[in-house]
Amino acid sequence: MKETEKKRSAHAGSVKSRREVLRTGALLAGGLAVGALSGCTGGENKNDLPVEKSRAPLGRWDKEYDVIVVGSGFAGMAAAIEARKTGASVLVVDKMPVFGGNSTINGGAFAVAGSPLQEKEGVKDSVDLMVQDMLKAGRGLNHMGLLKIVAAGTRGAYEFTLEHGVKFKPFLQHFGGHSVPRTLQTTISSGAGIVRPLRKSAANLGVAFRNRCKFEDFILDENDAVIGIRVKDRYEFPNEESGEFREFRAKRGVVMCSGGFSQDRRFRMMQNPRLDERVDSTNHPGATAESMQAMFGVGASPVQIDLIQLGPWSSPDEKGFGMVSQFNTIAGFPMGIMVDVRTGKRFVNELGDRKERAEAILTRQDETGKPVYPVVFCTAKGAEKAQTLKACLKYNVAWKFDTIADLAKHFGMPVEGLEEQVAMYNEAVKTGEDKQFGKPMGRAIPLDKAPFYAVRCWPKVHYTMGGVEIDTHGHVMHMRTGKPIEGLFAAGEVTGGPHGASRLGSCAVAETLVIGRIAGRNAGKRSA
Numbered sequence: 105m106k107e108t109e110k111k112r113s114a115h116a117g118s119v120k121s122r123r124e125v126l127r128t129g130a131l132l133a134g135g136l137a138v139g140a141l142s143g144c145t146g147g148e149n150k151n152d153l154p155v156e157k158s159r160a161p162l163g164r165w166d167k168e169y170d171v172i173v174v175g176s177g178f179a180g181m182a183a184a185i186e187a188r189k190t191g192a193s194v195l196v197v198d199k200m201p202v203f204g205g206n207s208t209i210n211g212g213a214f215a216v217a218g219s220p221l222q223e224k225e226g227v228k229d230s231v232d233l234m235v236q237d238m239l240k241a242g243r244g245l246n247h248m249g250l251l252k253i254v255a256a257g258t259r260g261a262y263e264f265t266l267e268h269g270v271k272f273k274p275f276l277q278h279f280g281g282h283s284v285p286r287t288l289q290t291t292i293s294s295g296a297g298i299v300r301p302l303r304k305s306a307a308n309l310g311v312a313f314r315n316r317c318k319f320e321d322f323i324l325d326e327n328d329a330v331i332g333i334r335v336k337d338r339y340e341f342p343n344e345e346s347g348e349f350r351e352f353r354a355k356r357g358v359v360m361c362s363g364g365f366s367q368d369r370r371f372r373m374m375q376n377p378r379l380d381e382r383v384d385s386t387n388h389p390g391a392t393a394e395s396m397q398a399m400f401g402v403g404a405s406p407v408q409i410d411l412i413q414l415g416p417w418s419s420p421d422e423k424g425f426g427m428v429s430q431f432n433t434i435a436g437f438p439m440g441i442m443v444d445v446r447t448g449k450r451f452v453n454e455l456g457d458r459k460e461r462a463e464a465i466l467t468r469q470d471e472t473g474k475p476v477y478p479v480v481f482c483t484a485k486g487a488e489k490a491q492t493l494k495a496c497l498k499y500n501v502a503w504k505f506d507t508i509a510d511l512a513k514h515f516g517m518p519v520e521g522l523e524e525q526v527a528m529y530n531e532a533v534k535t536g537e538d539k540q541f542g543k544p545m546g547r548a549i550p551l552d553k554a555p556f557y558a559v560r561c562w563p564k565v566h567y568t569m570g571g572v573e574i575d576t577h578g579h580v581m582h583m584r585t586g587k588p589i590e591g592l593f594a595a596g597e598v599t600g601g602p603h604g605a606s607r608l609g610s611c612a613v614a615e616t617l618v619i620g621r622i623a624g625r626n627a628g629k630r631s632a
Contacts, residue, residue: 168353169195171627172333174319174395175361177207178616179596181302183359183624184311190628192356194311199318200341200390204299205363209388209425211433212290212297213279213610216258221276222286229284231255238611241281241457242604245408249576250602257618264621269301278438278547279609281457287610293430293491316340319362319395322402323351329590330358341390357591357627361620362395364568364597372565375410385565386415386425396598399572405583407600408570413607415566416461419559420477421501427492428501428559432480433609435490439549440482441529442561444468445515448522453541459606462563479515481558486549493557502559511556526551567607571600578623593627595619
């Protein structure tokens with residue numbers, strides 16, 4: 105053990121964690137804090153902002169802030185900005201070498217009820233309609249208080265993003281499960297188009313950032329209020345032997361925005377044993393459960409943690425989130441059809457919610473249980489707004505065909521069956537009614553002009569609906585008392601409740617921004 109660590113151990117005071125009395129009481133001669141503390145700059149993107157490097161002597165704590173935010177995605181950035189706007193000093197920590205987590209690699213799609221673009225395009229929408237859509241997708245398991253706040257807050261969250269320089273495409277998208285087109289998407293088709301502007305604004309406001317700084321545990325006072333966190337500084341993911349322990353004080357509160365656990369195979373298999381190593385995930389490798397588990401350790405209530413969503417638009421021909429997902433959400437599903445290669449026939453509403461589509465796809469198996477990958481395709485006109493199509497073709501995860509017969513032969517489909525299906529679908533487009541599966545046909549176009557673009561499809565673990573219980577103010581609730589855990593707030597995928605059994609696409613950005621802003625604001629306003 106290092107000499108400074110030995111000295112810390114000898115001075116344990118009234119501050120404690122859930123596992124041990126943490127070493128936070130040491131005050132060395134001359135009033136200097138123990139241990140040198142330097143910034144964690146390794147692995148930073150050259151275009152990223154610098155992380156904090158300075159350290160002032162503060163006695164028993166390595167650093168002190170009013171608010172500490174754990175996680176740097178949509179929720180973390182929104183929380184940090186709102187907390188800082190209250191006048192609080194704010195630190196954001198992230199265990200990964202690059203900031204943003206899943207938020208930087210998602211599609212940047214944001215559901216807004218009553219957006220200016222809807223008004224411009226004559227789309228009638230409302231908060232109540234968005235609530236109804238999310239409730240239907242959630243199979244009625246949504247926590248209504250949180251659900252209503254999310255839907256009601258989307259317009260304000262949208263305006264918040266514009267204030268900080270986020271740019272969206274000038275057209276609406278109709279994602280599966282939504283009654284009307286209400287989804288906006290960043291101009292770069294990525295959540296980085298939101299995270300980067302928000303982080304730049306946060307830094308300009310004076311928010312401090314530390315990457316490669318892994319949250320380890322909470323530090324509690326004698327009344328079990330959260331007063332700080334223990335971290336591993338200079339942490340090198342995923343090496344658990346790396347890093348140096350530090351203790352950071354949070355005088356007003358800690359806001360946990362640490363995300364879900366889609367990449368934590370052990371923990372997700374505890375909830376659903378079928379989601380083993382054979383099931384890929386769209387998430388970044390750091391999407392693991394330790395921060396959520398630490399909250400359970402200090403009494404947080406678990407909510408619906410067995411509800412795990414699979415993204416129905418993924419491809420078996422590429423790893424992770426990939427490029428096919430964006431093609432399917434913008435072109436394949438709304439502008440085309442998905443068929444079973446054994447018959448050439450459709451088997452589900454391509455604009456159904458994610459749970460409906462994923463479960464229908466997963467039943468496509470042969471007699472031995474091996475996947476039979478469905479094919480999604482549309483015309484060139486249907487694909488004209490799919491930004492990733494060119495890359496999909498380049499990397500052989502999408503294919504171009506001059507005739508329906510050529511498409512069928514490539515995938516081993518019965519030509520006659522596929523041609524019959526296309527004729528039936530084209531008639532549905534003409535009449536405006538899909539008698540097969542009830543797909544909304546308002547923006548559908550016929551599959552009658554070559555070329556045709558096709559991809560293969562198979563679900564991947566995408567989102568974890570469950571997490572810790574929070575109230576409508578972002579407080580983390582105690583399992584036994586049903587009251588807030590003092591000093592502890594949370595937002596985003598690490599929480600549970602608003603989405604119920606299945607999240608509608610583009611509602612994660614909505615939820616994380618809305619609740620993140622609320623949690624950060626309330627943490628900043630809390631008395632030190």
